[in-house]
């Protein structure tokens with residue numbers, strides 16, 4: 001850090017994030033003396049009110065934790081119950097749940113890149129302003145987001161709080177015509193996703209390297225989305241049932257979101273951590289598109305998170321939907 | 325043209341109802357032609373205290389801070405629309421209104437004293453006047469756009485009050501209650517979702533709130549005939565919209581040990 005300035009930044013409500021958060025940053029003599037991300041989203045008590053409900057009701061309830069990622073909660077809950085009951089829903093259900101999950105990654109990544117993150121990198125207040133200067137890029141992004149929502153709805157009837165997942169499988173399987181229609185759209189979107197990778201890589205990013213621990217799921221033969229072991233780049237390799245042995249949740253005064261530590265220290269999850277740990281599981285077409293950017297992974301530059309999202313977005317378009 | 329100003333506010337929620345706008349796809353880019361979005365934190369625009377023509381409010385009131393905020397929003401808005409179950413009935417989190425909220429805090433949080441949390445999750449209408457309530461968990465895009473258009477063109481909104489069964493029949497769906505004896509809430513739930521659950525061959529779980537004239541007694545008895553215990557019947561009513569009066573009362577009738 002150059003200079004010895006004192007800076008105080010307080011953002012009472014963060015814009016373009018999910019949920020409610022505030023940021024407080026104090027810099028004294030050019031060094032950060034206080035940095036707090038304050039999550040003031042009030043507690044809703046899911047941990048307690050799911051008690052006493054039958055499994056399929058719980059699956060409908062936990063979706064409401066988050067409107068942007070309801071599938072993640074539903075898939076976690078359904079797998080927990082199936083493990084408890086020793087129920088194996090079989091390969092088709094497992095594969096199609098991963099497809100539904102791909103729909104969530106597709107819409108959430110497209111939303112994140114275009115509506116939340118990119119305006120910052122390009123100097124706009126929001127996506128609507130950005131659309132005046134980057135109409136094609138924004139249209140491409142919104143189209144990919146819609147495709148992701150439609151892929152969720154294929155299995156869940158709607159994209160926010162879908163109603164399709166149940167213990168043992170799904171409530172309903174999509175028809176051949178519906179599957180064929182969406183398969184065509186996924187293929188047609190591939191060149192757009194490839195262009196998106198290039199676009200994210202071309203943004204003028206800071207070269208800000210930091211040491212951090214990446215944590216993600218890893219699966220023996222696919223890029224882990226739905227299932228896998230918990231791994232880190234520091235040698236962690238455990239089953240999810242061993243979570244409590246290594247991870248700890250802590251309640252801090254400034255935040256209603258609990259903080260978590262792995263072996264007593266902080267760690268990173270999300271697209272950058274996942275790509276760092278699973279890059280060799282990318283399908284070859286995605287790996288080629290990433291290689292063309294010249295940016296190598298694993299990366300210790302946090303600003304590569306957006307590129308990692310674009311890479312995962314390309315990967316999920318290659319998912320295979322098939323009939324039982 | 326002087327475009328009407330709108331604001332989107334969030335209280336305790338999952339953000340899912342705001343997605344009725346953010347998931348519009350290319351239509352999202354048309355929105356600024358219709359309205360001037362002055363506050364919508366998740367999308368970017370930030371002017372929380374601006375005076376607006378229409379305020380869309382998501383989420384339930386859960387904290388002391390929320391109470392002050394919603395009053396200020398009401399003062400600053402000509403027309404206030406509650407969007408979704410959380411804002412309109414208290415939503416799923418209103419289940420805590422029937423429990424010992426302090427005990428729940430202590431069970432989950434190491435330091436409950438850090439929290440600003442009221443004992444109840446309440447709808448917007450419990451605190452300020454609401455001009456139009458949209459039901460659903462989540463509301464869908466066409467509900468929100470129709471409400472905005474009606475307001476902008478000075479048309480009285482047509483509130484959907486009919487039960488889901490009407491919509492389900494109109495779509496030509498096979499009744500899951502009659503043919504499969506599922507505990508489908510369609511007969512007492514407001515239409516408007518497109519009969520999504522019956523289309524998936526499953527029971528409606530009432531995320532669109534109570535329809536007009538809920539006959540909870542009779543539907544509950546029918547469920548008992550399918551083998552549900554009274555407590556199971558109570559849970560059907562006291563779910564996503566447990567604090568909506570018609571559902572709360574129906575649930576109490578079965579839940580109180582009959």
Ligand code: SF4
Pocket residue numbers: 064067160161337338339340341342382383407408409410411415416460461462463
């Ligand atoms: S009503 Fe449902 S979808 Fe809307 S914010 Fe509340 S929990 Fe989310």
